[in-house]
Amino acid sequence: MISEDARRRGPPPRSLDVFLRTSHGRTEAAALAALFPLFKSPTSIKPSTALDDGEQACEIYDAYLGYYPQSNVRFEELMLLKRSLAKGDIVELGLCRVCNGLIIYNRIDPTRRTCSHCEYLREHEPDSVTLSEKTTDLD
Ligand SMILES: [Zn+2]
Numbered sequence: 001m002i003s004e005d006a007r008r009r010g011p012p013p014r015s016l017d018v019f020l021r022t023s024h025g026r027t028e029a030a031a032l033a034a035l036f037p038l039f040k041s042p043t044s045i046k047p048s049t050a051l052d053d054g055e056q057a058c059e060i061y062d063a064y065l066g067y068y069p070q071s072n073v074r075f076e077e078l079m080l081l082k083r084s085l086a087k088g089d090i091v092e093l094g095l096c097r098v099c100n101g102l103i104i105y106n107r108i109d110p111t112r113r114t115c116s117h118c119e120y121l122r123e124h125e126p127d128s129v130t131l132s133e134k135t136t137d138l139d
Pocket of ligand 1: 096097098099100101114115116117118119
């Protein structure tokens with residue numbers, strides 16, 4: 001459960017910027033998206049309702065914060081991500097162009113396609129990433 005103190009206030013977010021602006025966001029979104037199928041009810045034959053979807057999103061959010069409590073992702077952003085991935089309109093799951101790790105990226109502007117781990121290495125150990133990128137480019 002989310003404590004009242006930890007619950008963020010303010011207007012609900014309307015964009016997926018938190019997931020698309022930085023490599024950290026792209027990696028976090030992929031970690032969240034990887035949880036989505038684990039919380040589907042495989043035995044239910046009824047179509048899911050908005051209430052089912054909300055309840056499922058709560059379970060995903062709780063599980064994610066249990067795994068990564070320092071996350072800045074808000075519940076409403078998780079809902080936006082879930083809807084956008086289902087529609088396939090703005091974001092898409094893909095692979096980091098350096099290490100093939102799972103990330104999300106903007107379908108319209110797919111230029112930022114590196115994960116947070118490779119971005120960190122690029123900043124702190126530029127030689128190691130350059131080598132990896134050269135290897136990947138030859139594939
Ligand atoms: Zn990577």
